[in-house]
Amino acid sequence: MKRIADLSVFVSVVKAGSLSEASNDLGLSVASISKYISRIEQELGVRVLVRNARGLRLTSEGQALYVRVDTLLSQLNKAIAYVSACRDIPRGVLKVSSTIGLGRNRIAPLVSEFSKLYPDVTVQLSLGDRYVDMVLDDVDVAISIGAPEDTSLVAKRLMSNPCCVCASPAYLKGRKAPRHPKDLKRHDCLILDCHGSFKDQWRLEDEYGGQHHVKVSGNLITDNSETLREWALKGYGVALKSRWDIAEHLDRGELVQLMPRYRAPDLDFYMVYAGRDLLPAKTRAFITFLEENLERLKQPITDPVKA
Amino acid sequence: MKRIADLSVFVSVVKAGSLSEASNDLGLSVASISKYISRIEQELGVRVLVRNARGLRLTSEGQALYVRVDTLLSQLNKAIAYVSACRDIPRGVLKVSSTIGLGRNRIAPLVSEFSKLYPDVTVQLSLGDRYVDMVLDDVDVAISIGAPEDTSLVAKRLMSNPCCVCASPAYLKGRKAPRHPKDLKRHDCLILDCHGSFKDQWRLEDEYGGQHHVKVSGNLITDNSETLREWALKGYGVALKSRWDIAEHLDRGELVQLMPRYRAPDLDFYMVYAGRDLLPAKTRAFITFLEENLERLKQPITDPVKA
DNA sequence: GCGCGGCTTTGCGGTGCTCGAAAAGGCGCG
DNA sequence: CGCGCCTTTTCGAGCACCGCAAAGCCGCGC
Numbered sequence: 269m270k271r272i273a274d275l276s277v278f279v280s281v282v283k284a285g286s287l288s289e290a291s292n293d294l295g296l297s298v299a300s301i302s303k304y305i306s307r308i309e310q311e312l313g314v315r316v317l318v319r320n321a322r323g324l325r326l327t328s329e330g331q332a333l334y335v336r337v338d339t340l341l342s343q344l345n346k347a348i349a350y351v352s353a354c355r356d357i358p359r360g361v362l363k364v365s366s367t368i369g370l371g372r373n374r375i376a377p378l379v380s381e382f383s384k385l386y387p388d389v390t391v392q393l394s395l396g397d398r399y400v401d402m403v404l405d406d407v408d409v410a411i412s413i414g415a416p417e418d419t420s421l422v423a424k425r426l427m428s429n430p431c432c433v434c435a436s437p438a439y440l441k442g443r444k445a446p447r448h449p450k451d452l453k454r455h456d457c458l459i460l461d462c463h464g465s466f467k468d469q470w471r472l473e474d475e476y477g478g479q480h481h482v483k484v485s486g487n488l489i490t491d492n493s494e495t496l497r498e499w500a501l502k503g504y505g506v507a508l509k510s511r512w513d514i515a516e517h518l519d520r521g522e523l524v525q526l527m528p529r530y531r532a533p534d535l536d537f538y539m540v541y542a543g544r545d546l547l548p549a550k551t552r553a554f555i556t557f558l559e560e561n562l563e564r565l566k567q568p569i570t571d572p573v574k575a
Numbered sequence: 576m577k578r579i580a581d582l583s584v585f586v587s588v589v590k591a592g593s594l595s596e597a598s599n600d601l602g603l604s605v606a607s608i609s610k611y612i613s614r615i616e617q618e619l620g621v622r623v624l625v626r627n628a629r630g631l632r633l634t635s636e637g638q639a640l641y642v643r644v645d646t647l648l649s650q651l652n653k654a655i656a657y658v659s660a661c662r663d664i665p666r667g668v669l670k671v672s673s674t675i676g677l678g679r680n681r682i683a684p685l686v687s688e689f690s691k692l693y694p695d696v697t698v699q700l701s702l703g704d705r706y707v708d709m710v711l712d713d714v715d716v717a718i719s720i721g722a723p724e725d726t727s728l729v730a731k732r733l734m735s736n737p738c739c740v741c742a743s744p745a746y747l748k749g750r751k752a753p754r755h756p757k758d759l760k761r762h763d764c765l766i767l768d769c770h771g772s773f774k775d776q777w778r779l780e781d782e783y784g785g786q787h788h789v790k791v792s793g794n795l796i797t798d799n800s801e802t803l804r805e806w807a808l809k810g811y812g813v814a815l816k817s818r819w820d821i822a823e824h825l826d827r828g829e830l831v832q833l834m835p836r837y838r839a840p841d842l843d844f845y846m847v848y849a850g851r852d853l854l855p856a857k858t859r860a861f862i863t864f865l866e867e868n869l870e871r872l873k874q875p876i877t878d879p880v881k882a
Numbered sequence: 883g884c885g886c887g888g889c890t891t892t893g894c895g896g897t898g899c900t901c902g903a904a905a906a907g908g909c910g911c912g
Numbered sequence: 913c914g915c916g917c918c919t920t921t922t923c924g925a926g927c928a929c930c931g932c933a934a935a936g937c938c939g940c941g942c
Contacts, residue, residue, distance in 0.1 A: 270580045275651075287919065297902050302920060312655070313662035315853040320727055321909045321918045325713065328668045329661045329855055336654035340647055344582075347643035348619070354636045355620035361635045406632065420627055420937085546622040548636055594890065604931050609891060628889045628938040726908080 272344070275337050277304040278316065282334050286324055358550040359388035366411040368494050369513050370537060371395040374565045375411060382557050389550045397460075397493050408551045409558075410540040413510075423538040426558070427566050429510045431532035433472070434523045438503030446506070446526055449480035456505035457484035461491035470508055472530040480530065508532055537565075579651070582644050584611040585623065589641050593631055665857040666695035673718040675801050676820050677844060678702040681872045682718060689864050696857045704767075704800050715858045716865075717847040720817075730845040733865070734873050736817045738839035740779070741830045745810030753813070753833055756787035763812035764791035768798035777815055779837040787837065815839055844872075 277294060281301060284290035291298045309315050316330030326334060354360060366375045372395065379391050394407075415423035433452070435445075446452050449472045460467045472480045486505050490496055497514060500507035501522055509523075517523040539558060541551060558565075584601065588608060591597035598605045616622055623637030633641060661667060673682045679702065686698050701714075722730035740759070742752075753759050756779045767774040779787045793812050797803055804821060807814035808829055816830075824830040846865060848858060865872075 270578055272579045273577045275579075288917080298919075299903080299921085300901060303900080306920085309853050312659045313853065314658060314855050315849070316658070318849055319919065320725070321907090323918085327715075327855070328670075329658050332661075332667065333654065333658045336657070337651065340651050340654065344644065344647050344651070347640065347647065350643070351621060351623070351636050351640045352619045354639075360639065363635075408634075418627070418937090542622070542625055546616050546620065548621050548634070595888080605890075606892085606932080607930060610929080613891085626890065628936090630889085 272341070274304055274308050274311075275333075276341055277301055278308055279334065279338050279341060281305065281317065281324070282326060282330070287319070354548040354550070355546075356549050357388070358386045358548075358553040360548070360550055361390045361392055362550045362554055363392045363394070363406050363408045364411070364554065365394045365396065365407045365409075367397050367413055367537075368395045368492065369497075370411060370565075378558065378561055378564070382554060385557070386550070386553060389553070391554075397491055408541060408548075409554055412538055412540055413535045415538045416540060421540050421542055422544055423540045424555075424559075426537040426539050426562060428534055429512055429536045430534050431508055431510050432528070433470075433506060433508055433526045433530070433532065434500060434514060434518070435506045435526060436501055436503045436523055437521070439500075439505060440524065449482045449527070449530055452482050452484050452506065455484070455486075456488075457486040458496050458499050458505040458507040459484070459486055459489045460493060460496055460508075461489050467508070471533055472527070473533070475529050510535055579648070581611055581615050581618075582640075583648055584608055585615055586641065586645050586648060588612065588624065588631070589633060589637070594626070661855040661857070662853075663856050664695070665693045665855075665860040667855065667857055668697045668699055669857045669861055670699045670701070670713050670715045671718070671861070672701045672703065672714045672716075674704050674720055674844075675702045675799060676804075676817075677718060677872075685865065685868055685871070689861060692864070693857070693860060696860070698861075704798055715848065715855075716861055719845055719847055720842045722845045723847055728847050728849055729851055730847045731862075731866075733844040733846050733869060735841055736819055736843045737841050738815055738817050739835070740777075740813060740815055740833045740837070740839065741807060741821060741825070742813045742833060743808055743810045743830055744828070746807075746812060747831070756789045756834070756837055759789050759791050759813065762791070762793075763795075764793040765803050765806050765812040765814040766791070766793055766796045767800065767803055767815075768796050774815070778840055779834070780840070782836050817842060 277290070277296070280294055281287060281290040281304075284293055287298050287301045287305075290296075290301055294301070296304075305317055305319075309317075312329075312333075314329045315327050316333055318325045318327060364375070364379060371393065376393060379393050383389065383391050411426065413429065415425075433446075435455075439456075443455070444451075446455060449470070452470065457468070457470075468484050470482045470484055472482070474480065484506075488499055488504055490499070493509075493513065496507055497509060497517075499505065500509065500514075501517065506526065511518070514523050518525060539555065541547070541555060547555075584597070584603070587601055588594060588597040588611075591600055594605050594608045594612075597603075597608055601608070603611075612624055612626075616624075619636075619640075621636045622634050623640055625632045625634060671682070671686065678700065683700060686700050690696065690698050718733065720736065722732075740753075742762075746763075750762070751758075753762060756777070759777065764775070764777075775791050777789045777791055779789070781787065791813075795806055795811055797806070800816075800820065803814055804816060804824075806812065807816065807821075808824065813833065818825070821830050825832060846862065848854070848862060854862075
């Protein structure tokens with residue numbers, strides 16, 4: 269038994285009471301319906317409908333088939349309809365992952381708002397700076413720094429995220445602040461463990477477009493960007509951080525930018541999701557919601573713990 | 576969603592964990608399976624399996640589909656398997672109809688025996704001399720007098736059933752017994768209402784093959800052959816009865832055969848069932864059972880009420 | 883860095899299925 | 913006996929589905 273349609277036609281015929289009646293209901297030719305029934309009987313090896321010019325009758329096998337299959341088919345259709353409706357009706361569990369900094373401060377509030385707009389959607393927000401595999405991990409939308417290489421994914425840039433080299437005054441005290449990228453070699457650099465590979469290759473661009481690659485080194489490595497910030501604040505070393513992430517600390521002088529004439533490449537925020545087609549409504553809703561609230565994402569960070 | 580196979584493949588893929596694994600289980604090429612999944616997603620409009628070179632993951636819609644469909648499909652398969660098994664395993668309700676005389680005396684005992692042989696078969700024996708429509712009425716096997724005209728039915732002759740004209744001594748007292756078919760016109764004839772049409776055309780054949788048609792008349796008509804017999808026994812008229820039916824009465828002299836040199840055409844017993852193909856095992860079992868016990872059917876009748 | 887192997891997808895051609903229209907057959911009714 | 917209603921059969925066109933083979937993608941190991 270390969271086709272649902274066979275059983276479906278059978279059920280319809282039983283309900284209609286004749287092939288020609290069912291033909292109207294189903295929009296199939298009578299000839300087709302006759303062949304459907306015949307095929308069922310061939311496959312089962314048992315007559316289910318005794319039919320001749322005078323009318324139809326269910327055999328007891330047909331009766332047995334009918335009562336079992338009728339409810340099962342309608343349940344099956346309901347199940348299919350439910351899933352199919354997810355294309356148009358936002359509902360179900362939406363899994364969002366985000367980097368920690370942005371997540372805690374910007375995404376989380378937006379998520380709670382989104383959740384109010386779509387009460388049938390349960391948002392599951394997971395924060396972390398480690399690499400997120402959209403396939404293996406269970407994520408519908410990921411907000412990440414930098415676009416993934418995976419070509420099957422769609423990455424939309426949410427906002428620019430310029431970076432800078434910085435350190436705390438405490439660290440700089442008694443040290444000679446670097447004036448040139450190559451000076452970094454003599455400093456304790458705080459290294460981000462990003463996507464499993466250490467970010468110890470810093471690229472800096474001078475005012476004239478010259479590229480300077482430095483392989484930095486240090487004894488502290490973390491995959492958590494907030495920890496990196498903490499370390500920098502406590503004077504453990506020189507960090508390459510996004511300005512957005514440390515704006516308030518720069519303002520308050522808790523961190524100072526080093527070598528302002530050398531720009532680190534932007535590590536922009538991206539919204540990543542799997543393909544443009546076949547997205548469920550919940551995901552599309554979230555994506556457009558995020559795009560519509562882009563402005564609120566861009567406001568400088570304020571640590572909620574201290575606020 | 577037209578094909579059960581689509582969903583079935585989907586479930587298998589989820590269980591197997593990869594297309595290639597499922598390919599082994601199902602005996603389909605990987606390419607085919609890939610197209611199955613794609614087709615499901617196109618039909619539903621929602622991605623159910625995120626898949627790339629690194630592995631598979633159910634989306635939450637896929638998860639919803641899987642949990643719903645898995646059990647439904649197995650139930651559906653069970654239902655189909657149950658009905659399909661009826662081809663080989665005798666079980667279920669078997670509806671048998673029979674003429675009253677033979678039914679009470681011969682078929683009923685055989686039915687009870689049959690029922691012991693096949694405990695999973697419930698036999699529903701319905702007795703009556705009225706016409707049985709194999710299609711509209713709910714009958715698997717009919718034992719009838721004479722073969723039906725319906726060409727879609729199979730009629731197997733069970734045994735010969737010679738007939739004779741008879742009356743009781745009480746009726747004949749003071750009357751002149753008929754010596755020739757045309758004499759019947761002057762007698763009260765008991766008429767059988769057979770299949771809705773009155774059997775008032777009696778055909779008799781003389782020793783030399785000559786055919787004599789007589790339209791008889793009388794005031795008593797019944798569709799019940801036993802009632803006809805009772806009437807004849809009570810002397811209400813002349814009856815055309817099967818010898819088999821009245822053997823004991825002839826033996827005891829309660830009825831006497833009239834015009835023994837004129838033979839009425841045989842009204843043989845037939846076993847009628849719907850087609851040779853697609854018969855469920857229960858019906859085939861009953862048919863062969865009846866054929867194997869033909870000899871016991873042929874023994875002369877003994878009214879169980881009087882025995 | 884580069885090829886290898888495993889995974890999925892895509893393109894292709896042939897087979898077989900499924901469709902509707904039309905013809906055929908059965909049956910009841912007038 | 914023809915008419916109307918029902919189902920089945922036949923037939924040709926079109927499409928769906930299959931497996932094969934090639935391609936794309938990724939991670940691993942040399």
